Amino acid sequence: MSAIIRVGPVFGLFSALPLRTPGPITWVTVLTTIVGCAGSFPGPESCASCYLIDTGGFRLLLDVGNGALGALQRYVSLERIDAICLSHLHADHCIDMCCYCVAQTMHPDGPRSKIPVYGPARSAERLSLAMGLEPSTRMTDAFDFADLTPGTLEIGPLRVTTAYMNHPVETFGFRIEHDGQVLAYSADTGPTPELVRLAAGADVLLCEASFLDGPDLVPDLHLTARQAGEHAARAGVGQLVLTHLVPWNDPAQTLEQASATFDGPLTLAGSGRQLLGPSGR
Numbered sequence: 001m002s003a004i005i006r007v008g009p010v011f012g013l014f015s016a017l018p019l020r021t022p023g024p025i026t027w028v029t030v031l032t033t034i035v036g037c038a039g040s041f042p043g044p045e046s047c048a049s050c051y052l053i054d055t056g057g058f059r060l061l062l063d064v065g066n067g068a069l070g071a072l073q074r075y076v077s078l079e080r081i082d083a084i085c086l087s088h089l090h091a092d093h094c095i096d097m098c099c100y101c102v103a104q105t106m107h108p109d110g111p112r113s114k115i116p117v118y119g120p121a122r123s124a125e126r127l128s129l130a131m132g133l134e135p136s137t138r139m140t141d142a143f144d145f146a147d148l149t150p151g152t153l154e155i156g157p158l159r160v161t162t163a164y165m166n167h168p169v170e171t172f173g174f175r176i177e178h179d180g181q182v183l184a185y186s187a188d189t190g191p192t193p194e195l196v197r198l199a200a201g202a203d204v205l206l207c208e209a210s211f212l213d214g215p216d217l218v219p220d221l222h223l224t225a226r227q228a229g230e231h232a233a234r235a236g237v238g239q240l241v242l243t244h245l246v247p248w249n250d251p252a253q254t255l256e257q258a259s260a261t262f263d264g265p266l267t268l269a270g271s272g273r274q275l276l277g278p279s280g281r
């Protein structure tokens, strides 16, 4: 403190700082917020699957599992979502669409603008049944549904490529590209080369790791953490974020088993964690 007093005015402090050569200015162009990452059912620390991808002017929601609608409002108003992608119609990835429908159609200021929803075939019908709306147009009053098929489509400024995953129901994995940045998401899947292809060279792979090593694992349903690491290594991803974490698993074991097969940056997903695009690092 006495040194500061000796140099006098605040300008004296600044002049003591070393000059810096201006470097390149980088901007964050994609911010991914992990809204929920609990696998199969919500846990005490996280709701089920939900990821918010924000390019600054466009917000895409990836899956809307149990409890997601509440947690999502910590980060963004429900009215400011521009599009939604549903990986599949298991409840832990889509069931809060039923509550979202209420928020869209029953707002005191009148119905909200329809949100485009890209999902498996018959998503509107299946979600209406889950909501007890038969027959009703309420789900389609709230959302504009489009069937996903494997391939590439543009959603706002995002290039979204989908492929079938290895799961008992129609399930899509995602590769989302924006401004040279790539995020891949496994959704729910057993081992599949399609995930390796989809995630090839991605900056970040959000990969499910529902199972730990053990005998009698159900085939073609989910990945073990070790298999998640194998897929990430074969895809050559920049970093692996393990997600769809089932509450009864030991997170330390999940991390340890994945680290046996993937030697790059490796972390566990957590509700509220945010991933910056590479240009923002």
Ligand SMILES: [Zn+2]
Residues within 6 Å of the ligand: 039, 040, 090, 092, 093, 188, 244
């Ligand atoms: Zn799931």
Ligand SMILES: [Zn+2]
Residues within 6 Å of the ligand: 088, 090, 167, 188
């Ligand atoms: Zn599933």
